[in-house]
Amino acid sequence: MFYKTIIKDHVRIPPKFFGEAVNDALLRMIKEKYEGFISKELGVVIDVVKVMDFKEGVIIPGDGAAYYETDFEILNFKPEMHEVVMGKIRDIAEFGVFLNFGAMEGMVHISQAMDDYVQYNSKEKVITGKENKRNLKVNDECRARVIAISFKEITNPKLGLTMRQKGLGKLEWINEEPKEKAK
Numbered sequence: 001m002f003y004k005t006i007i008k009d010h011v012r013i014p015p016k017f018f019g020e021a022v023n024d025a026l027l028r029m030i031k032e033k034y035e036g037f038i039s040k041e042l043g044v045v046i047d048v049v050k051v052m053d054f055k056e057g058v059i060i061p062g063d064g065a066a067y068y069e070t071d072f073e074i075l076n077f078k079p080e081m082h083e084v085v086m087g088k089i090r091d092i093a094e095f096g097v098f099l100n101f102g103a104m105e106g107m108v109h110i111s112q113a114m115d116d117y118v119q120y121n122s123k124e125k126v127i128t129g130k131e132n133k134r135n136l137k138v139n140d141e142c143r144a145r146v147i148a149i150s151f152k153e154i155t156n157p158k159l160g161l162t163m164r165q166k167g168l169g170k171l172e173w174i175n176e177e178p179k180e181k182a183k
Helices: 022-034 171-182
Strands: 001-014 045-053 066-078 084-093 097-101 105-109 118-121 126-129 135-137 141-150 158-162
Touching: 001 022, 001 045, 022 045, 022 066, 084 105, 084 135, 097 141, 105 141, 141 171
Parallel strands: 105 158
Antiparallel strands: 001 066, 045 066, 084 097, 084 141, 097 105, 118 126, 126 135, 141 158
8 A cells, every 4th residue: 555654754954955945855864774675664655745844953073964853754664465457477486476566566376377177387487277367477567466565584574475366467357357257
């Protein structure tokens, strides 16, 4: 889920930016520190939107930089359990499908790829259903549901996804469902 979040932090402005407007220097330093930042509480910080407010700066002896208590707004993506995400298949391996949905990437285990027994073709990197003959390949657009979230390794959070439920899977399959029902 995407959120706009307000954060309060002390931001360091090095002396080389003292000639800039304080608001611009603060935004530059906040972007440098926070964009791409990953944490369990925030998820992934996509962008620093704006500086909302800041107090008078303080210079700490021995450092020479100014520190400002600052409130700013960020755009962040924090995955939620059971959330439905749209993405593109980045890669397929023997054990599953890697689905990229912009801010993050998740893995669909081979057993969760479709409601059928599947075969993996390593030469073509394609997963094919044994009965329904549907296939998944790199760059296919898919809809999946988040079924597991782990921030155990902060720099590389893990998301487990499923595409076995109704309304999930390759977009072509989802669009075919109403047509099949009509028949």
